[in-house]
Amino acid sequence: MFNKDRWKEILEVLTSNWFRTVLTAFGVFWGILILIILLAAGKGLENGIKSDFGDIATNTMFMWTRNTTKPYKGLPKGRRFNFKVDDVQSIKDNIPNLRFVSPRNRLGGFGGGNNVVRGINVGAYNVYGDYPEIIKQEPMAITSGRFINYSDIKEKKKIAIIGEGVKTGLYKKEEKVLGTYIKIQGISFLVVGTYKKKSNDGDGEEAQKEIYVPFTAFSQAFNRGDNVGWMAITANDGSSISNLKERIVALVKENRKVHPEDKRAVGNFDLYEQYNRVESLFGAMRFIAYFVGVLVLLSGIIGVSNIMLIVVKERTKEIGIRRALGEDPWSIKLQILMESIFLTIISGMAGITFGALFIYGINKMLDMNGPVDMFVNPSVSLGVVVAALMILIVSGLLAGFIPAQSAIKTKPIDALRAE
């Protein structure tokens, strides 16, 4: 196969009609280029959407209470209820494979009145009573100081971690933040840290205007007793939260004496389900990219096959001569197949290279003009390139197969008579 004479012959045949060879190669080149660009564009969109999820632990559900809609065990419908601190322990004890269960209480909220005061500055911010694990479920970068820890929880320390947005609202530029006090609904908290959340969707601004305080201190300061307003629950990596959701909700319903079929009493949001929905959307997009790309490639392959048939037809007499001189039919077949594979691979490689350059150019442009919404780092992995090469080799074989067969189908005596 790695025979100098054979390669010389392949090159002689392919270069004997440059224009035709280039036109034929273009079909394959175009097909693989389209495939690469489609896959890269899909990847860019995927990267863009996924960066919106940020570092949030996606295997997470959020859960909150609403009014009951069914009477149960002598309790009326329309009853307002809360989770209790006991529920957290009960969930941890009864449901396996959970990584974090973080209860939360909250003050303020979107459109709420001013609730935080520092000197002459006031502001309306979300104030959360949280556990230390929340930073792993809703990742944020601590830009100075520290986050809540368990000794804060145990000792009910009145400390606060404020967002960069809060800092700009309550403090002058260059003013020292750590070690100062802010008043949340009239109660003083010591600022021990600042954070910044990575988020580039519409909530980006709002996400920086939050204040985190220890859950226990919050409950005590704002009279929440053992009530819990909201929970973030993350499952272990191996198991999906979507599968555990039913059991968790059923458990808290039983604990809180809510009718088991009261579907509205416990509200929840399953991030994992949303994530999976997006994932399957991208799966479908990848499928479409492959489908369209491979079909375009296929038309290129048919072009190659067609030209190879013509080449074989043109060389009928030559093939007849060579067989009369004693060339093995298999050697002729191999020759045609190699010509076809060679042409396919060369033009395919050109397509891959050109596609890579194109993607490189797009990335350069994205870098220069700043980020674009929902489109980040379009790229194809090495795996895709290897797969594309495999497709090329196989398709080169397929393209050459029929022509090679027809080359040795004609008997040498008939081939010699051909003009």
Add this chain to the structure above:
Amino acid sequence: MIEIKDLHKSYKMGSNSLHVLKGINFSVKEGELVAIMGSSGSGKSTLLNILGMLDELDEGSYTLDGVPIKNLNETKAAQYRNKFLGFVFQSFNLINYKSAMENVALPLYYQKVGRKERQEKALKYLEQVGLKEWATHLPNELSGGQKQRVAIARAMAAEPKVLLADEPTGALDSKTSYEVMDLIQKINDQGNTILLVTHEPDIADMCKRIVHLKDGVIIEDKKVEQVRASQYV
């Protein structure tokens, strides 16, 4: 060298069958120079094709140098052609994108002879036909007579048992025809067995034996006094 017994061959043309060779008995000894003559349709080319293993016989037997030739698959036939036979065609049948030397080296390539040795041998045979300085030229840069001499060199390169020539002078004027015949006679003088098909009596007279074919049977098989082509050159 060649033994043919009761050879029959017919072609199917739709529902009709055309009986071309009707029982040929014929043998050739080593070193002979045989002309097969006959008008068109007499079956002389068919006979040569069967001898050249390019076509299969229907009935009878064919033995070449003691090897029975029958039921060959394509691969085997190709091997035998390569090993036993050299072909010279009326229309030269050189491969036009290969140089004279590469054309001559082709049968050696199929015998998997190494590149260097191939080139040496090819040059040697080109020298024998007087075309050494044309070795790097493509066929379309050569005249008809030169092309046929390259084809003869190619046929001889594999050192075959028998050289088969199908109207080798059919596309040439008389002067170059005689030159080519002179070459063929010289090759025969070295002891090579040669069969050639022709319908020109003067070419046939330059052989040592003439076989006349008519309507698929041999009507005459005679030894003749050889006319040397060199006197016309």
